[in-house]
Amino acid sequence: MTLKIVCIDCNAEAQPLDWRCRDCGGVLDFAALPPFSAKDIKMDDTSLWRYRDWLQMEQRITLGEGMTPLVKTEVDGRKFLAKLEYLNPTGSYKDRGTVTMMNHIAAYDVNEVIDDSSGNAGASVAAYASALGIPARIFVPESGSIAKKALIQAFGGRLEEVAGAQHLKTEACHKAAASTTYASHAWSPFFLLGQITAAFEIWEQTLPNWPDAIVVPVGHGALFLGIARGFKLIKQAGLIDIVPKMIAVQSEKIDPVVQGYESNAEVPPRVVETSRTIADGIMVDSPVRGKEILQTIRETNGAAFRVSDEAIQQAQVALAKRGLIVEATSAAAVAALSQVEAMLGENQQIVCCLTGNGLKNVGR
Ligand SMILES: [Zn+2]
Structure with missing residues (x-):
């Protein structure tokens, strides 16, 4: 069975392979997501296909993606849980x-x-x-x-x-x-569908509690939105009381979501990058689902923070010395931890998503 996709602007039903609305050019999304049920998890499968009943799709291929480790670590004396998304098959979430x-x-x-x-x-x-x-x-x-x-x-x-x-x-x-x-990682709802499983995993990995906040580097925001949507489904299933605060992190050189959050805008403004940032995975001037990103931040009492290249680089080096070899984009989440702590206080359970493998760039 294929989940039905519709235009979020005019509600026209789309064809399965459409990437945007044929009528108005709008963004496509699922008419509805299936409810989450803990009893449907296939406990013997250690990939994201343990949620195959929820995904409602036939498995034609797997390279062993998902069920990435969640490890305790610390940087500059700040403890957090690192979700090692960079250990996925091709080295990224x-x-x-x-x-x-x-x-x-x-x-x-x-x-x-x-x-x-x-x-x-x-x-x-x-x-x-x-x-x-x-x-x-x-x-x-x-x-x-x-x-x-x-x-x-x-x-x-x-x-x-x-x-x-x-x-x-x-x-x-x-x-x-x-x-x-x-096959658009920025536009396809079916790309977002897989990102939702990151929330299911984090929920399973932090039982019987759940995190207070989740920090994600944001370009188009697929992982950010996927995690938020997943936790909303977990809450709807009565398995948690509150969705974690969703915190978006961007480079100060290209920060439409942060600008939109600070100005209380409905949609992030299109920004022009002032100069190249080392966080090349989040160089997005206009996120496709920018409106939903800002809504999510507000609904979850989250935030959006910008970080400098210097702070990103320091965080990247500090993570490597903890054995976590990530690319600069991923380190942006950790570079924002001082701002997260200033907002939430200490002793909060925070998950930082480490999105991309640093081995891709070592020595270059
Ligand atoms: Zn439309």
Whole structure:
């Protein structure tokens, strides 16, 4: 069975492989999400497919994604739980969404997929597409990370390098999407579906309690929204009393969500990056589901914080010395911990999502 998708603006029902509304260009989402039921968890499966009843999709491929460790650690004397999303098969949290998106797409007669990505999503889509025997073309900025481009190719993806600013690769991809299948980590609701399982895991891993706050680096915000949606479903199932405070972290060089949060806006303003940030995984000037990100922050009494490249770098080094080798983007969450503590006080149980593997960039 396929979950029904509709336009969030005009409510038109979409076709399964549409990436946005054919009528108004709006963002697509599920008409409704299935309720969460703890008794349906397949306890003998140590991947995110332990929630296969909830996912309501046939498993055509798995590379062992999900059920990432949640470990106790500390940086600068601040204790927190690190969700090691970077240990997913291709080294980033993206695999969680890619596996559900590609399982969905593979149910149809598709002879190619495309995506636009500065790195992690491209590698993830290339890996899953190749494993399914579907050719993948990934639009990347010419200026992007050499290591990540090499990884996309290693997984069998074909690179479409686009010169100029970040958004130009997205425009080129959208143009190409008119005549092929767009497996979009930013637009596809089926990508978001897999991200929701991160909340189910964190809930299982912190039983009998649950975290006070969850800190996530935010570009398009798929993991952030997935975790929030997941905890809302867990609350609706009567398994927790309150959804954890959702805290979004961005680079001070490109911070639409933080600006929107501070100005109490309904939708984040489109911002122009002042200069490149080392947190290249969250260089997004206009998140596709920006309105839902801001709503989520308010509903959960969360916050949005910006961090400097210097603070990110320090956090990255400190994490490595704790044995956690993450990319700069992931360290942004930890760089915001002093701001989180100033807001919440001490002795709160905080989960920081470490999203991308630092081994991709070591020595470059
Ligand atoms: Zn529409």
